[in-house]
Amino acid sequence: MNPSIINLAYLLASVLFVLCFIQLSHPRTAERGNLTGALAMLLAIVVTLFDRGILGAGRQAFLMIFAGMLVGGAIGAVLALKVKMTAMPQMVALLNGFGGGASVLVAGAALHDAVDPSMPVPSLQLTVATVASGLIGGVTFWGSLVAFDKLQELLLPGKPILFRGQQPLNILLALAVVALGVMIVLEPSNLWAYWTLVAIASVLGLLLTIPIGGADMPVAIALLNSYSGLAGAATGFVLNNNVLIIAGSLVGASGIILTQIMCKAMNRSLANVLLGRIEQAAAGAASADDVYAGKVKSASADEIAMLLDNASRVVIVPGYGMAVSQAQHAVRDLMNLLESKGIDVEFAIHPVAGRMPGHMNVLLAEADIPYDKLKGMDEINPSFEQTDVAIVIGANDVVNPLARTDPNSPIAGMPILDVDKARTVVIIKRSLSPGFAGIPNPLFAKDNALMFFSDGKKAITALITAVKEAA
Amino acid sequence: MQAFVGVLTVFVLAMFVGWMVITKVPALLHTPLMSGSNAVSGITIIGAMLSIATPSRFSTALGFVAIVFATINVVGGFMVTNRMLHMFKKKKKD
Numbered sequence: 001m002n003p004s005i006i007n008l009a010y011l012l013a014s015v016l017f018v019l020c021f022i023q024l025s026h027p028r029t030a031e032r033g034n035l036t037g038a039l040a041m042l043l044a045i046v047v048t049l050f051d052r053g054i055l056g057a058g059r060q061a062f063l064m065i066f067a068g069m070l071v072g073g074a075i076g077a078v079l080a081l082k083v084k085m086t087a088m089p090q091m092v093a094l095l096n097g098f099g100g101g102a103s104v105l106v107a108g109a110a111l112h113d114a115v116d117p118s119m120p121v122p123s124l125q126l127t128v129a130t131v132a133s134g135l136i137g138g139v140t141f142w143g144s145l146v147a148f149d150k151l152q153e154l155l156l157p158g159k160p161i162l163f164r165g166q167q168p169l170n171i172l173l174a175l176a177v178v179a180l181g182v183m184i185v186l187e188p189s190n191l192w193a194y195w196t197l198v199a200i201a202s203v204l205g206l207l208l209t210i211p212i213g214g215a216d217m218p219v220a221i222a223l224l225n226s227y228s229g230l231a232g233a234a235t236g237f238v239l240n241n242n243v244l245i246i247a248g249s250l251v252g253a254s255g256i257i258l259t260q261i262m263c264k265a266m267n268r269s270l271a272n273v274l275l276g277r278i279e280q281a282a283a284g285a286a287s288a289d290d291v292y293a294g295k296v297k298s299a300s301a302d303e304i305a306m307l308l309d310n311a312s313r314v315v316i317v318p319g320y321g322m323a324v325s326q327a328q329h330a331v332r333d334l335m336n337l338l339e340s341k342g343i344d345v346e347f348a349i350h351p352v353a354g355r356m357p358g359h360m361n362v363l364l365a366e367a368d369i370p371y372d373k374l375k376g377m378d379e380i381n382p383s384f385e386q387t388d389v390a391i392v393i394g395a396n397d398v399v400n401p402l403a404r405t406d407p408n409s410p411i412a413g414m415p416i417l418d419v420d421k422a423r424t425v426v427i428i429k430r431s432l433s434p435g436f437a438g439i440p441n442p443l444f445a446k447d448n449a450l451m452f453f454s455d456g457k458k459a460i461t462a463l464i465t466a467v468k469e470a471a
Numbered sequence: 472m473q474a475f476v477g478v479l480t481v482f483v484l485a486m487f488v489g490w491m492v493i494t495k496v497p498a499l500l501h502t503p504l505m506s507g508s509n510a511v512s513g514i515t516i517i518g519a520m521l522s523i524a525t526p527s528r529f530s531t532a533l534g535f536v537a538i539v540f541a542t543i544n545v546v547g548g549f550m551v552t553n554r555m556l557h558m559f560k561k562k563k564k565d
Contacts, residue, residue: 017511018488024507025496031556034507040547041514048517057524061531064523068535072542079543080550088502088555095509095548098540102515105537109522109530116527125475225505228512233485235518237478246485247477247514253489254508258501351498358501365558376498 009047010243015410016040017247021254024164027371044243084367086323089356089402093147093221099228100140102368103235104198107133110238115189122188129237131181134194137231138201139208151217151355158214166211167275168302173204211275215320215397215436219262219273223246258357265351265377265414266405288440292432295445298453304389304426305466311388313344315380317417318360319353321429325456328367331393334464335369341467346373348380348390348417350398383419390422394456396435401443410437425449428459503555510548516541 017040023033048054054061082092107130114122149156181195184189212220229251236244261268308314316335323326335345347369353360361374384390392399395417403414419425420443427444430453434440443449452459496504519541522534 002489014485017514018492020507020511021489021492024504025493025500027497027499027559030503031553031560034503034552034556036550037507037511041510041516041545041549044514044517045520048520051521051524053521054524059496061524064505064531064535065520065538068519068523068538069542072539072544073546075539076543076545076547077550079547080554083551085555088506088551091547091551092509094501095506095544096512098544099509099512099515102513102537104539105533105540106518107524109525109527109533109537110518112530112533113522113527125477125478131514180541195505222505225509225512228509232484232512232515235515237482239518239521240474240478241517242478242481244514244517245482247511249482249485250489250492251508254485254493254496254504257490257493257496258505261498261501271496317531349498356502357505358498358503361499362555365555371559374499379565461496 001047003052003060006051006466007242009043010241013040013044014243014246016043017250021250044406062285064332070301085150085363086326088362089217089221089354089359090148090151092356093151093224096221096224096228097141097144097148100137100144100224100231102137103133103228103231104137104236106139107238108194108198110235111184111188111194112191115191123222124185125240127185127188129234130194131184131197132234132235133231133238134198135177135181135201135229136234138198139205140224140231141229142202142205143209143220143227146206146211147217147220147224150209150212150214156210160213161210165205165233167281169205170204173200173207175205175428176200208274208391212273213436214355216273217268218352218357218359219259219266219270221356222258222262223270223274224255224256226252226259228256229253253423262352262357265415267411267415288432288434291440291442292445296432297450299426299450301452301462301466302470304450304452304463305470307389307424307426308343308463308467309339309341309470311343313346313387314338315346315348315384315387315419315422317348317350317390317392317395317419318364319350319393319395319397319398320355322456323354323359323363324394326460327393327457327460328363330457330460330464331364332367332369334460334467335356335373337464337467346375346380346383348377348419349374350377350395350417353395353398377415377417384421385416388423388424390419392419392425393428393460396429396441397437399443400435400437400439400441402439402441409439411439418447419443420446426452428452428454430455499559503552503559506548506555507552510545510552513541513544513548516545
């Protein structure tokens, strides 16, 4: 097919990709947006089959392309259909990794072909972009696998892994990458240099991700998402292909924006998150004993049921703990029960609740909770003063008032959900153990706070029974 | 050099468009946006297809693995996003 026709089709696909992102950013059109994206991808793939190179390569090339798509498509479909909504962060991490991996391989193959003696000398653009693809792709692939591993809790602990000399080692590796990159640009036929660069980028990906703690994963995943797009765009420069560049940079931009939103929601700089530096509470800060001694009140399901029975507005604040105890369906039942009594129920969702951006929304939507009940932080905060009961389930640092009051605390300045302004706050939690930030939470000792020590799902189930009996 | 400036222009403008479009996305849609954009980053599949169609066996092999990776990304990403967004939509009718 005439290359101009193919490029026009790529242009159409690029427009559709932009449209896909526009539609994906509104709840009403999001589903259509996803289909638009899939259509754009299909169009790009189909016209590529008519590329002169592919047509000229004959039947064997077609067979290999279809075989690869069949294998990848089957794996992708099974993953997509089987994955639990609680495991969504792992799934996205894994997909990011595959995107990065594909870019490394494509750029490697392009370099290999370009240095063939029968070809003209490779352009500067090709070699520089190949170096970028190898670096970003390698970091993305291994970084994503580490993120996957941490989220799935397979080999590595969720907490940051820090060791002496970590930063100097990273800098050393980065310098090695630069040196190899220069070598490839000066003498592209050094193919070994490319694969060495990929190997070092892989180690770098591992080292950059292991210091990121579990609660910082939303940032890590958003950043890796951005990298996977940028790796694709870099590959677009290698192949001089606009649709790769456009689609890749859209993804790159979206990932960067999400990364920023996540960092802002924790009031931490990106560097601070990436280096795994959640500061230890300053010396002289109140210890758990000082904060809690004699002031923490715990309540039974029956006592809380009485409170709920007299409430007219209840706000539920879910955190990662809700996902861990799989309590979202029980929470939905509680919501339905309360609503049947004429009580107004809403959900308050902190931007970094869960292990990836928007994680809680997806879990609650899966449990059939209408999305107009899921309120963001800025929207719901002013309404806590008119709230009779706030129920915090499996969240801790995002409701810690120290963020507002103690400028020395590791979470100082982090925007929080103002649950302490509700008439009563019920905190469902297994113990008084600290959250990710490792600091005590004075909320638990407030006059209007009641602790309900239990596993999240059991607690909600007990509440449901108690509310039914109270009626 | 001129060709490079051309693709660079495309890159910079596309980043800019992406930035403008996505800045206002509500928190509700953060997860589907990530998985959906993830599928879009599987566009590398185009590159993978082109590397299969070269005479070198080595490149063909790399291209094959890249196609498998990219298709997992594309199919897995779009399907799981559809599944999620469907859950959001279902509730709207109530």
